Amino acid sequence: MRYPLIPVILVLLAVSVGFAYIHWSKSGPGTGLYSQHWEPDPVQGYWDPANFYQSPDSIQGVFKGEQCVQCHEGITPGVVSDWRASRHAQTEQTVYCSACHGEDHQKLYLPTPDVCGSCHEKQHGEFQDEARYGFPSHVLAMERAVNAPHFVDKPKAEVQSCIQCHSVATKCDSCHSRHLFSAAEARRPEACITCHSGPPHPDDATYFASAHGQLYLTEGKEWDWSKPLTKGNYKAPTCAYCHMDSGRHQVANKSMWKFGLREINPHTSKNKVLRNEWIKLCSDCHKEDQARRWLTEMDQERKQAWDKLYAAEDILKDLRSDDLLTPAIDERPPYPLEQHAFWDRERIGFFEGQASAFYNVSAIERDYFEMWYFDNLSSYKAAAHGDMKRVKVGHKKLATSLDRIKTKASKLRTLSEADQNKKNAPTPSELWMKGAYTDYNREHN
Amino acid sequence: MRYPLIPVILVLLAVSVGFAYIHWSKSGPGTGLYSQHWEPDPVQGYWDPANFYQSPDSIQGVFKGEQCVQCHEGITPGVVSDWRASRHAQTEQTVYCSACHGEDHQKLYLPTPDVCGSCHEKQHGEFQDEARYGFPSHVLAMERAVNAPHFVDKPKAEVQSCIQCHSVATKCDSCHSRHLFSAAEARRPEACITCHSGPPHPDDATYFASAHGQLYLTEGKEWDWSKPLTKGNYKAPTCAYCHMDSGRHQVANKSMWKFGLREINPHTSKNKVLRNEWIKLCSDCHKEDQARRWLTEMDQERKQAWDKLYAAEDILKDLRSDDLLTPAIDERPPYPLEQHAFWDRERIGFFEGQASAFYNVSAIERDYFEMWYFDNLSSYKAAAHGDMKRVKVGHKKLATSLDRIKTKASKLRTLSEADQNKKNAPTPSELWMKGAYTDYNREHN
């Protein structure tokens, strides 16, 4: 080879340009991959305090903790009364407001996880550790949200409603509500379900409908929530008992099913290890073989769900191969951030993941998306949490969705054939050109 | 002018006839504008006791309070036990049954708000005062219901189900359940949500899904509900804390958004005053600027919702101008009370307000109605109460509804053009006259 360094130089150049581009992307007033393209709303100061919180400058002065309390006793008595009831106010070395918010009233800050972690090292470390298990994740929730192209493209009010929950990554009071920061509170399901509810993850509904949830609802108020989440302390488990057993501040190390978002093989050696951890946990109350059977039931549910999902996916892939999806590619709305892309992205949606699935897709792709994201995930959660009625309803819905996709696909094919025949047919009369026939085809093809 | 008194006399005559007609309308056995046309069901004696309650005549005699208690201890021990636990039984001057129900057992009555108000003047006065803020309103709820034309026209069982909640206007135990009449009970959200739930006003779901609601659900049972609804007394607010702050017995004086039923301009000077009252209230717990930001978020949500609603409305107005709504006007079912009207009412529904919207409308008008009444109102409530997931889901639904309306409108236009072309076309063959073509058009135009 004559110029052996040329490919090396080209690669080095390309890599440098790539890094420069990412660096430029992130150099906007916001954070993340698209920060050039958006500005934070003021309310985000609360959800992502490290990046966006702005201290009020109305009060001047540097104050000691006792002074904070003195003034705020009158201004915000609720806050002070919660703090007084908290362990922060009851340890020997009182943790005053200033410990978490600073002393200079014009440079106040909201505590980030790092601030809390400076004392609560173990919990903070566990929480950060979740990152290595990938998504879905608490600690990556905010990052993942602002790095999604639709974060910039969607209407602000909608995006805001997303990141209120995703802010679990950037502050601790999503679970330990301020200023009591009670562990007992966070042990209860309500701490989780403020976020873990709604169509794609009805964790609340499925848990509360289960025998576990009903026991909590009946008697939970009388349980002693100051006890740690370990064997023998609670008549029924809550979210945290199973997912954060022994109070571990990350939920990912035992996770096999990845929220039901993709099929997993329960029989890999890694998953066998994880399954045994689940069974060990269930054995706090149940017989081991009984627990194992339940999980086998859940395997069956998952198998059935994926059979239906793959059947639907195959239909859509065939339609795509035969160019029968409508709207056609060039009739679709632009992809999020298209105007900032180096080249046009392919506008066929449903394989490009969740971001595109909400956008430029045809009716039949949306059916598939909803089948996957709503019917499937709700069946999965129901099976996992023991809500048998939602397993049944979910599978009824999966079957109905698959039927709908089959019907629509067959219609698209029929009308496409009709259209083909029409093209090969003798020139139709004036009547045909303007009448219902043409319009019908125009509309349905 | 030759006969200058003629127009004056005509006007006087018309006004007299008008009054006479309204007087006649109201002269039926029921109450309200259409009382000629309906008869109360016996159960309404309980919901509108002033007008319809009938004392049982089985027991004869005039009894003192102590005697009521003596007998009812055995007959209805629950009632007596509730009363004993109430303040009525524990003040120095015991308020016996007879104080509210009368002493003559054949002329018993159920206490109306006036009866309660004879002691609880302040609360009664505040409640009555709500009337001057217009609808939606508690104190006007019953009147508004029986004055709606569909009150007469709808099936009885459906109307009954409406006025059970609307009876909040005509009795006090909608919120203070008898015979404890506890203030502590009425301070809790359950007192409100017996009525404030369901599709057009999911106040319960949106509140409980919020961080406020989850705090209530987790710890509310342990709060001291005997405390007044003022700063520092509760870790999280409930319905009454915000809407009836300081225990004021009307919710309208701070109301800006009118339930989300119509667009409001948040920047009028009046609304700036109201907004500041809200912010002052939020400041019981939150920083003022934070509260202001939240309300700005809500403005944005409202703006987005109304953009979509107006887009839909414009489409419908155009269809109406072009006479493309189907069923056509003369194919629609009669308007409620048509047979009693002086002249035929226009049967185009959706602009005539809520009453007609449930009735004689086309599929596309109903889509608009449901978009406005369900998707819009639920997004509004979600934004107001801090239920971010329902904001997101609501706007997804608003977008889907708008899509559906666009598609249907375009279909109506396409088929109308096709129909027009057909009319101008050469006479079709026998085949066309009887075949699918004709039927297809007949069905779709």
Add this chain to the structure above:
Amino acid sequence: MRYPLIPVILVLLAVSVGFAYIHWSKSGPGTGLYSQHWEPDPVQGYWDPANFYQSPDSIQGVFKGEQCVQCHEGITPGVVSDWRASRHAQTEQTVYCSACHGEDHQKLYLPTPDVCGSCHEKQHGEFQDEARYGFPSHVLAMERAVNAPHFVDKPKAEVQSCIQCHSVATKCDSCHSRHLFSAAEARRPEACITCHSGPPHPDDATYFASAHGQLYLTEGKEWDWSKPLTKGNYKAPTCAYCHMDSGRHQVANKSMWKFGLREINPHTSKNKVLRNEWIKLCSDCHKEDQARRWLTEMDQERKQAWDKLYAAEDILKDLRSDDLLTPAIDERPPYPLEQHAFWDRERIGFFEGQASAFYNVSAIERDYFEMWYFDNLSSYKAAAHGDMKRVKVGHKKLATSLDRIKTKASKLRTLSEADQNKKNAPTPSELWMKGAYTDYNREHN
């Protein structure tokens, strides 16, 4: 008659063959009429312990109760702590683990109702007694499930989700959760609604939305649940208070409406007696005539619902007579267990009851099924439990469903006529044979 014994012999033969067939049907490894055709999943050992429980054989030995406790204190401390809190551990003659599970660790069993009934005779007797009132029933729930043909035919995961609730027949801890077996717990609605929820029987939602339910939610936690379910003990009733009054362990003897599944005549002399029992019960708190009025309201609601249901049914019957249901009979999927049937079953679904309704039916039959099973039953439950909003929403849905059925039926008829005309028309051109016209008809007829 020459051979008078021939018919007698034939009948005897037929009866014998019938019995033999049923006997053979039941001779499989499972139970019930189709036991030849299915095998239990291991998890069923827990739901139907009498038939399927298999003792673990890991531990050898025969143990006294005290020994059970000693070991299980460490292995399953939650179970032991519940048991210690139970009356079983607190009576003079302690009821140890072994009393219900046996002593030989390799031959342990799960207690069936008979085991519990050996001490709790009254309750067991009452529970068994429910059988004579027919279905719906608790005590017949399991039998009914496994005797339904779709039990065998449906995917296992779906069937499993059914029998978890139906197992109420075969074990007592559906209501009295182990190992506390608390009567207080079972008196509360949560004990019932683990099963009594979901689309066809939203008992939970309708109760909680009622004034009764809201009272329970507000104050129920403070009530003294150790008190029996009798007059004067509770401010508001729960499921058990009304349906199992005085703690009677069967709910059927007062049942008139049979779950809303079929129309009943409220005026039969038997139903008058039953109604009076309801009114007597309501009179624990309410005035008798008021209670009677409520039930009259409910009669009206039922009447209205059945008017709509019959209108829909008539439309479907006419379509069936005219052979207009599509898919046509021979296009339908096979009936459950068809391959085991002596002769082909008729594949027209909706009159053959619930089993077939989920299967081989046309879109319009499914609409009817959902109208009957979901809209109707939810309206009924709402009327019965006092959830007025769901009465209203339910009847709105019933009306919408009826509209949809009318529209579909009229479309089927129109297109059938079009098809008829086409058949009688002159031979169409090549264009017609292959074009949209033909496809349109093929698709819509």
